[in-house]
Amino acid sequence: MKGKSVYIETFGCQMNVADTERAVTLLRAAGYELTKQDDTADVVIFNTCSVRARAEQKVFNRIGEVRHKRCGKEPLIAVTGCVAQLKGEALFAQTPAISVVAGTRATDRLPDLIERALNGEQKLLDIDERRKGEVWDVSPVERHSPYVAFVPIIEGCNKFCSYCIVPFSRGREQSRPPQEVITEVRRLREEGFREVHLIGQNVNSYRPPPETELEGFAGATPFSRLLRAVAATGMERVKFTTSFPRDFHPDIVRAIDEFDNLCNWVHLPVQSGCDRILRAMRRGYKVADYLACVESIKSARRMIALTSDIIVGYPGETSDEFAETILLVQQCQYDGLYIFKYSERSGTPAANFPNDVSDIEKTKRFMALESVQRNIQRKVYNGYVGRKLSVLVEKGSTRHAGQLTGHSKCNKVINFTGSLDFVGETVEVCILEAKENSLYGKIIDSRVDPSSSHR
Numbered sequence: 530m531k532g533k534s535v536y537i538e539t540f541g542c543q544m545n546v547a548d549t550e551r552a553v554t555l556l557r558a559a560g561y562e563l564t565k566q567d568d569t570a571d572v573v574i575f576n577t578c579s580v581r582a583r584a585e586q587k588v589f590n591r592i593g594e595v596r597h598k599r600c601g602k603e604p605l606i607a608v609t610g611c612v613a614q615l616k617g618e619a620l621f622a623q624t625p626a627i628s629v630v631a632g633t634r635a636t637d638r639l640p641d642l643i644e645r646a647l648n649g650e651q652k653l654l655d656i657d658e659r660r661k662g663e664v665w666d667v668s669p670v671e672r673h674s675p676y677v678a679f680v681p682i683i684e685g686c687n688k689f690c691s692y693c694i695v696p697f698s699r700g701r702e703q704s705r706p707p708q709e710v711i712t713e714v715r716r717l718r719e720e721g722f723r724e725v726h727l728i729g730q731n732v733n734s735y736r737p738p739p740e741t742e743l744e745g746f747a748g749a750t751p752f753s754r755l756l757r758a759v760a761a762t763g764m765e766r767v768k769f770t771t772s773f774p775r776d777f778h779p780d781i782v783r784a785i786d787e788f789d790n791l792c793n794w795v796h797l798p799v800q801s802g803c804d805r806i807l808r809a810m811r812r813g814y815k816v817a818d819y820l821a822c823v824e825s826i827k828s829a830r831r832m833i834a835l836t837s838d839i840i841v842g843y844p845g846e847t848s849d850e851f852a853e854t855i856l857l858v859q860q861c862q863y864d865g866l867y868i869f870k871y872s873e874r875s876g877t878p879a880a881n882f883p884n885d886v887s888d889i890e891k892t893k894r895f896m897a898l899e900s901v902q903r904n905i906q907r908k909v910y911n912g913y914v915g916r917k918l919s920v921l922v923e924k925g926s927t928r929h930a931g932q933l934t935g936h937s938k939c940n941k942v943i944n945f946t947g948s949l950d951f952v953g954e955t956v957e958v959c960i961l962e963a964k965e966n967s968l969y970g971k972i973i974d975s976r977v978d979p980s981s982s983h984r
């Protein structure tokens with residue numbers, strides 16, 4: 530609708546960021562102006578996350594804040610994403626200021642819903658399935674970075690881990706046809722993007738309809754075939770996240786070994802190092818299965834950086850079972866670890882179990898695991914000192930003038946001194962110092978052949 534301004538705020542994961550990029554592309558094409566001002570916008574959209582109860586509550590706080598600022602003309606408020614999908618119509622009763630509720634599969638219908646609401650239709654709800662043949666186009670100017678693009682390849686989740694709300698908010702797994710993914714990556718390359726992240730709740734569960742499978746690409750699974758096909762587009766760097774352990778096939782490691790532009794980083798959440806807890810979590814694998822995946826990753830030709838997620842204090846987790854998690858972390862020697870204290874998510878099976886590990890105990894376990902990981906990480910990061918890494922320079926540092934920052938292929942944050950002219954370029958950096966979560970170095974070659982540096 531011509532002349533109306535839209536403010537959009539995104540919560541949560543990369544999938545939500547990618548959905549917002551699509552929504553903004555569609556809204557601009559429909560004639561809306563995008564604004565960063567929530568206090569003057571005609572339309573305010575909150576693209577929401579429901580993974581934790583706290584994230585959900587944040588949305589209601591933000592709606593209150595925006596309305597409070599506007600003494601006078603109220604904006605049209607739309608709630609999209611996971612909270613919209615889960616709560617549906619109930620949101621209208623909970624917060625009457627909301628005019629549009631659009632779920633995780635309604636992104637391409639959002640401009641139409643907003644227009645109808647601006648024309649006076651009340652309480653519009655769309656939590657339906659995706660339209661067949663839905664277009665996933667994102668304008669390059671709406672991407673979160675001019676150099677790095679998120680490309681969703683699979684949506685939803687069929688795993689139903691006992692503590693997780695995602696299968697309910699994002700629905701069942703749906704894979705994009707590979708040709709569509711390849712076309713998007715080729716176009717991104719032409720537009721000047723240097724790196725793509727193939728994203729999804731579980732990328733390696735990728736299973737497109739058989740009739741859409743690509744021909745001419747070898748591989749033991751549809752995902753490893755897709756990886757090879759994406760690598761063959763010549764995109765400078767390809768990363769992918771998140772991988773699910775039960776669906777992790779060693780052919781993924783072989784593909785990384787074959788193509789230097791497939792980045793040497795795997796994020797493989799384990800969640801616990803105890804078989805009984807993994808069973809209670811309904812993760813569908815045992816510690817030994819996970820360690821077999823880790824072994825295949827560690828035996829790659831290139832050193833592959835490995836990161837993971839762990840939940841401490843799951844219902845019934847004893848201190849001996851937690852000790853098994855510590856042991857697993859020591860065995861895996863992760864490059865990075867995201868640790869979460871278990872928190873009950875209503876609507877999940879685990880919410881029916883007694884949340885019997887006290888908060889004090891959860892904090893103790895969190896800190897103990899964090900300390901173990903900190904020691905491991907110090908060793909891992911110190912191992913980079915003296916090495917050369919290829920770095921995609923993403924921006925100048927906001928805190929230190931003359932400092933640049935970017936990521937290596939192994940997904941380390943690298944800081945170094947240099948001119949802003951390097952932003953958007955790939956440079957070779959010699960690492961001089963390791964800090965807790967980042968590396969510091971100096972440029973040694975600004976004309977790096979992107980395929981030459983293995984790290």
Ligand code: SF4
Nearest residue numbers: 686688689690693695
């Ligand atoms: S794999 Fe498990 S934790 Fe991950 S999104 Fe699916 S249900 Fe949630």
